[in-house]
Amino acid sequence: MKMSKMYLHTLREVPNDAEIPSHQFLLRAGMIKRLVSGVYGFMPLGYRVIRKIENIVREEMDAKGAQELLMxxxxxxxxWKESGRWNDFGPEMFRxxxxxQREFCLGPTHEEVFTDIVRNDVKSYKELPLNIYQIQTKYRDEQRPRFGLMRSREFIMKDAYSFDKDWESLDKTYDDMYDAYTNIFTRCGLNFRAVDADTGAIGGSGSHEFTALSEVGEGVIAYCNHCDFAATTERAECVIEAKCENVELKEINEIHTPNIKSIEELHEFLKVDGEKLxxxxxxxAKDQIVAAIIRGDRELNETKLVNALKIPEHELExxxxxDVKxxxxxEVGFAGPIGIKDVIVIVDDEVPHLKNMIAGANKxxxxxxxxxxxxxxxxxIVIDLKLMKEGYPCPTCGEGVNLARGIEVGQVFKLGTKYSxxxxxxxxxxxxxxxxxxxxxxxxxxxxxxxAIIEQHHDENGIIWPMSVAPYHVIVSIVNVKKEDQVELGEKIYKILQDQKVEVLLDDRAERAGVKFKDSDLIGIPIRIVVGxxxxxxxxxxxxxxCEDKYEFTVEEAINKAIEEIHSSVL
Ligand SMILES: [Zn+2]
Structure with a gap:
């Protein structure tokens, strides 16, 4: 592609509403355009990247015998009324x-549609297993769309649905998909982890989330450096050994704590640690009041709480x-376990092991x-209600766990028979x-x-695409298009690379060299050949x-080096 003919408008300034690198660089590199909040279009360079990712997804899905279609x-x-989700899905659904006056939605996901198609066609065990997928635009009316493509209201998704005759067969399909996902994200150049995840609103019995590690990620995962434990913090089981089994129980005693309403104030007032509170x-939860009791220095995990109560997350407030009074x-601030009435009492499983604790008096x-x-x-109910924290013991091996922030790029679920x-x-x-x-x-x-790829692959000047998803592999920049020898040589290299099936851009624009170099760094083409x-x-x-290094090469050396570099990359 000759850049003099290309639809490309880069920006020098960082757009106001773009807070994170991927959002800033996608807009600045002219790869996406915002139409309204949370709705973006893809421009030629950006759409090439989307198609590269889609093709990696296709190749790996097809390799596992999944079949592509489009609904x-x-x-x-x-x-949606049949599955019971028309109301459950809530305000996120575009209706x-x-x-x-017949009601429709713009699909936020496709379980219902795929189940409907298959139930009408497939009648016999001989036709199973079946795994079908699509790559399609999805819609979710997010309350707070932000971070560009990270949390948008319209987005491109690959969704696959598998139909097996029994659980054993599903396990095999699930493992195949797990492998396919591992290959896909590896080929996309992501540093990611597959972690044990909660099944949430979709339901089912088992799930893994594929999380690209990133400081800007909205999710937090816990993982162990000593074994293969890894889970989202919502999901991670906390096993904490109480150290006070043989302590003598003392008599309960009321203490005067005027105006001490929060755990922090209590902590300060009594000069004791959270461990004693x-x-x-x-x-x-619906019409019931629930009292959740947990050690003072622990954080309550609301996902575990709603799972224990068997209610959807939006029903907990x-x-x-x-109600507290x-x-x-x-008054608010003095709730405690003794004498509280008309409530469901749910205690964290650590609490029965704690002795001589300080709690609110309900007075x-x-x-x-x-x-x-x-x-x-x-x-x-006595159950684990703790949110996993850095250093808590690993539920598998007991060593301290690490926490990391990440971006959820994929998730696999065992749905079982919920929809069928x-x-x-x-x-x-x-x-x-x-x-x-x-x-x-x-x-x-x-x-x-x-x-997510941009979050992991950029510097202050722009994007650094991995070869596998780069919009083009090589950019040939002509420093001065008024010099005939430069134009001639640039076009010659461009032609040779094209003949070698290299995806190449020729920067033949009548711009200053500085502008060309800035743009080529911003749009992140992996290899640059400058003709000057x-x-x-x-x-x-x-x-x-x-890499910072620059080399003076003959034309032949530069072309050979570029081709060698492309062929040795993960594609
Ligand atoms: Zn471990």
């Missing part, structure tokens, strides 16, 4: 009506001041010391017995992967985007 983004409400957090008979301006589980209060039972997707087995299909689903955020003042002697400058 409509418009979906009728009836299917619309046709001229006859119990905190009681009050929530409302903080209890109102009025009703169940504690005191304004008072706390109680020497509170002990079993003797002084009991719970309806709700939507009656059944097949006849070998004994002519009707059974529900056992399903899995597998997503990759294609446009988000593009952003030594053109007459057949000497050019060779430089790779990921």
């Amino acid at each position: 409509s983004a418009v979906q009728p409400s009836e299917l 619309l009506k046709d001229r006859n 119990l905190k009681t957090l009050l929530f409302k 903080f209890a109102s001041e009025e 009703r169940v504690t008979n005191a 304004t301006d008072y706390h109680i010391e020497n509170v002990n589980y079993d003797r002084d209060f009991k719970a309806d 039972e709700a939507m009656d997707a059944k097949y006849m087995d070998e004994n002519m017995k009707e059974k529900p299909m056992v399903m899995g689903c597998y997503g990759i955020g294609v446009s988000r992967t593009m952003a 003042k030594n053109a007459a002697e057949g000497i050019v400058e060779y430089k790779q985007r990921d």
Whole structure:
């Protein structure tokens, strides 16, 4: 491609609303354009990257026997009502009506549509397993779209759905998808981890999240350097050994704590560590008030709490001041486990092992010391409620875990029979017995992967694309297009590289050399060949985007080096 003819508009200034590198560089490099909040279009250079990622996804999916198709983004409400998600999905769903007032949505995901297609076609075990996928635009009306392609309202996703005859067969399909994902993200040049994940609103029995490590990521993962444990912090099981099994239980005693309402104030007032305190957090779940009790220095994991209560996440909210006063008979800030009424008491599994603790007294301006589980209060549910923190013991080997922030680029789920039972997707087995299909689903955020790659591959001057997803492999820059020898040699190198099937840009624009170099760094082409003042002697400058070194090469050396570099890269 000759850049003099190319639709490319780069920006020198960082756009105001772009907070993170991928968002800034995608806009500055003219690869995406914002239409409205959270909705972006892809310009020629950016769309080439999207297609490269899509092709890597296709090759790896096809290698595992998955088949590509394309469904409509418009979906009728009836299917969602059948699965029970039309209401559950909530305000994130883009809904619309046709001229006859029939309701539709713009698909945020496609479980219902794929299940519907398969249940109408597939009748026998002989047709299973089946794994079908699409690469398509998805819609989610995010409350806070931000970070460009990272959290947008319209995005490109690869979604696959598998149908197996039993769980054993699903396990095999799931492992295949896990392998395919590992290959895909490796080829995209990402530093990532596959971590054990919560199944959340999609439901099912097992899940892994593929997380690209990045400081700007919205997710946090916990991992162990001594074994292969890795999980999202929501999911990570916390095993904490209490060290006070043989402590003598003391008598409970009320202590006056005027106006001491938070755990931090209590900590300061009593001069004791969080380890000696119990905190009681009050929530409302549907019509019930829930008291969650956990050691003072631990953080409550709301995902574990909603899972224990078996309710969807959006049904949990903080209890109102009025509710707190009703169940504690005191002002807000003095809730505790003893004497609290009309609540479901759920305690963290560490609490029964803690002795002589300090807790709220359910009486304004008072706390109680020497509170002990079993003797002084009991719970309806005892379960791990802790959020994993840096240094907590690894649930597998006991060494301290590490935490890292990351971007979720893919997730695989074992759905089981959740959708096939709700939507009656059944097949006849070998004994002519009707059974529900056992399903899995597998997503990759294609446009988000593009952003994640930039987060991991950039410097202050711009993007540094890995060869596998670079929009072009080589850029040939002509320093001065008024010099005939430079133009001639630049075009010659361009032609030779094209003949060698190298994807090459020729910067033949009538711009200053400085502008050309800045743009070539910004758009992140892996190899640059500069044709300048030594053109007459057949000497050019060779430089790779990921390295500071520059080399004076003959034309032949530069071309050979470029081709060698491309062929030795992961593509
Ligand atoms: Zn470990």
